[in-house]
Amino acid sequence: MADLAGQAEEIARICHRMAGRFRAGGKLVVFGNGGPSTDAQHVAVEFVHPVIVGKRALPALSLAADVATLTGVAARAGFAETFAHSLRCLGEPGDISLGLSADGSCPNVARGLEVARELGLLTIALSGGDGRLVADHVLVVRSSDPLVVKEVHVTAYHLLWELTHVFLEAA
Template sequence: MADASIDQDVSIFQHNVSESLLILQSLRKLEPQVERAAKLLADALLSGKKLLACGNGGSAADASHLTTEFVVRYQADRRPYPAISFTTNGGDLTACGNDYGFDEIFARQVRAFGHKGDVLFAFTTSGNSENVLRALLTAKDTGVSTVAFLGRDGGSSSGIADVEFLVEHGVTARIQEAHKLLLHTICELVEVRLHAAANAGHQPLT
């Protein structure tokens, strides 16, 4: 059944494409944040630090997608870099959820794995995921730099991260699509910096 809010003369597909185009165009204003996030992450990795990531549902998939791009590669061949998604270890997640509550599943992992100079990328399309909010706050307390991917009005997570990406839209799917473009662009920019460092003799490519 078609969404009642969609013009019945336009297919759901055409509506979604048009809506997505408008949102992606609005991301142009976030270029300074993209550059800052890429520099923050590249500097951390080149200093021997690591990338951490977390999110729920589709955002959990985005967190794992991001870390894979650095453990393996984004485009070009290069050495692997340390990156951990807090969404993938079922033992850690279920034990922490059982013993300390779902709200603590990411914050506890920040305390376990995060060190000063690391970078946490946190995804929440509502901005109100309590476990993501606690992870951001714990990261700040432990000297871990933070990058937040938010949606809607930013919710309770707004204004906390060192770098913030806010996609001001009410549909989760469209927010996640925009987040994906942002994180892919960051991956590309970071990889350019990693290769430049390797070619300058600071880091081996493989």
């Protein structure tokens, strides 16, 4: 958690930028592998269907939830292209992309973030390990233990959700 506390200013910057994108009509596109794929689904549902009464629903989708597309793209173009392909089809310049990687070295998450940046999306990465992912904003949990990384990532994406709503309500 010290990693996260040390990144408080960056979290605030991210949320401010996310609120601006949502205010302008953008959507959140989330993706990750393995355990982080379920976190991607969790993030999307938090934004689309807030559990806190009175919070605004915001457009979000998880690319990890579409098994048919993931496996189809992987079979034809290779696993590294799974998220990049979907982002090319679904991403728009005013959108937000959030890539999740417990070890910070998932080729398809890295490639998805790369394509999202090329398309003009705001790119955010939640990474474990040494934080090798490249994005506009990278929050790193410097641990090689995927369980520690996951717990901090859960806290981080709940903070992103809450503070983004705070910025939206303040406008």
